[in-house]
Each structure stands twice: as C-alpha cells, then as structure tokens.
Amino acid sequence: MESNNRTVRLTLPAEADYIDLVRLTLYGISSKMGFSYEDIEDMKVAVSEACNNVVVHAYEPGQGGNMEVHFEDIDNGLRILVQDQGLSFDHDRKVRSADSLHNKSLDEVSSGGLGLYLMQALMDHVEVKGEQGTVVILTKMVSKSEEMV
Amino acid sequence: MVQENKFRMEKQLTDDDNIISLIGELDLSKASEFNSAIDPFVQETNRKLILNLKELTYIDSTGIGVILTIIKTRHALKAPFGVENIPPKVQKLFDLTGLTPFLSAVANTVN
Numbered sequence: 001m002e003s004n005n006r007t008v009r010l011t012l013p014a015e016a017d018y019i020d021l022v023r024l025t026l027y028g029i030s031s032k033m034g035f036s037y038e039d040i041e042d043m044k045v046a047v048s049e050a051c052n053n054v055v056v057h058a059y060e061p062g063q064g065g066n067m068e069v070h071f072e073d074i075d076n077g078l079r080i081l082v083q084d085q086g087l088s089f090d091h092d093r094k095v096r097s098a099d100s101l102h103n104k105s106l107d108e109v110s111s112g113g114l115g116l117y118l119m120q121a122l123m124d125h126v127e128v129k130g131e132q133g134t135v136v137i138l139t140k141m142v143s144k145s146e147e148m149v
Numbered sequence: 150m151v152q153e154n155k156f157r158m159e160k161q162l163t164d165d166d167n168i169i170s171l172i173g174e175l176d177l178s179k180a181s182e183f184n185s186a187i188d189p190f191v192q193e194t195n196r197k198l199i200l201n202l203k204e205l206t207y208i209d210s211t212g213i214g215v216i217l218t219i220i221k222t223r224h225a226l227k228a229p230f231g232v233e234n235i236p237p238k239v240q241k242l243f244d245l246t247g248l249t250p251f252l253s254a255v256a257n258t259v260n
Contacts, residue, residue: 016178020154023207041238048209052177101217101247106224111214114246118210121245 006073014058014065014084019051022069029071030078034142042122043078043140049115050082050136058086058134077124077141085133095128154206158186168199174207175215184215191219194228203234213246220251 010025012018023044030040051067059065070081098116101109119126125139156179161168167190175183190198200216216232223230232252235243243249 016176019176019178020174038238044207045209045242048176052209052211055177100245101251104247106221106251109217109247109251111210111217114210114213118242118245 008071010069010071011066012069014054014067014086016052016055018067019048019055022047022051025069026071026080029073033073033078035078035140036143039140039143043080043138046119046122046126046138046140047080047082049119050080050138052115053134053136054082054084054086058084060087074139077139080138082136082138083130083133087133091128091130091134156183158183160190162196164196166197166199167193168201170201170204172204175205175212176207176209177211180211180215183212184218187215187219191222192226194226197229197231198223199230200232201234202232202236202239205236205239208239208242210246213242213248217248217251 008025008029010022012021026043026047027040030043035043047069051069054067058067065084065086068081068083070079070083072079072081094116097113098120099113100117100121101114116126116128119136119138123138123140125137127135127137129135129137154174156171156173156175159170159172161170169187169190171183198219200219220230240249243252
C-alpha cells in the first residue's frame, strides 16, 4: 500500500485491550486536522469496528498477531488503513453481510453485520480488500461548515 | 484501558427497579464482562431493569449487541426494561443501527 509522507503508523497486538489506543491516536490526528467533534466521534466508531474485526476474525485463537493502522493525511481528509496478516475471508460476502436492525422483528435481528454497517454509515468511503490478510480502508473528508474542535 | 475512560458499572437497587449505570467506554474489550455482570439482573423479573447511560462515553457494535440480547431476553421473560439518559452520540448510533425502535417497544412491556 503506497503511503504519502504525512502518514502516522501504529503497530499493535491484535487484542481488544489495545483498541482504545487507536481511538486516542485518531482523536489527536483528526482534531489537529480540523475535523468537527461529530466527525471525530464517527471515525472513532468506524476505526474501532475495523479493529474489532481484526481482533475477532484475523488470527486463530492463541496464535497472536498484529494489527497495523495507518493514518494518512490526504488533501482535506483522512484515510485510515487497518491491516492484518491473518486469515483472509471472502470480502465480497462480508461486505454484502453488512446489515442494520431496521425493518426487522425482534426474533429476526442479530448484531452480526452491524460493525461493517456502521463503518459504511459513518465514513465517506469504505473499501475492504486483501489476499494475504485483510485491509480495510476508511476515508472521511473534512467538512468546512461544521464547528471545529 | 485509559483510566478515566475505563468501563465500570454502578448498581442502584430500589423496591421496584434495578438501575444499572454504565460508565466510561463500552467496547469489545469489556462487552463480555458487561454481559456476565448484567446477566443476574436480566434474569430477575420482579424488578424493572433500567440502564442509565448518562456517563457512557463510547459504545461500539459489540456493546449494542449486548443491549440487543438484553432486549430479547427481557421480551421473552415479559419483564420490563428501559434505557435512560442516552447521550446524543450514543443515541445517534442506536438510531443508525436501528436499535431505537426495539428500545421503545420493550419499554412498554408490562410485567
């Protein structure tokens, strides 16, 4: 993955206890870039959901592994890449499984698919790909009209 | 976990209600702990279970998943359940995911 020279890279153990560090880093970078409070909160949830997928799905239990998070300052926006070297899954099927609880009965609903649904709802663009491991690329542009942090 | 945002629960038990306040960040690292800690109150049908989210600073899809499970269980037990003081950013996620209509549906369940 090509990166410009305004990229901050984090490498973390693929464990749930480290995801708050990704949110803290995101907060620092995105507030410095001029994102609104609401946009930062949206991105916090989206990037955490991408990390959740790494922690839950990428590696065999007990195997350990890393997650790599890149924050790229692109023109008027932030591109966040979340990558693992774990088991690749069927990305197209995963993307199609993104689903909310809307228009369903209580018997039908489950929380499966909510994470990816939230990423799509909260970011401007979401891409999922990868052959050796999975890469999720989340993009959000700075909206000029909103109140700054 | 950063100490100021560390997830914890506070319980306030009255004659009619079990009020559980969720404080801090509820994410994947705390979802199963929350699920185990709340379960005895989810199973107790003679008091209304109320989640107070006033000091909940963050929730993700796994936390929303636990709340969905609570709604389903309380509905099956025909036991009252409510969620109070939802911060705007949490409300936004409840609305986006479609959780909100289920919250109001189960709140109206009569014991």
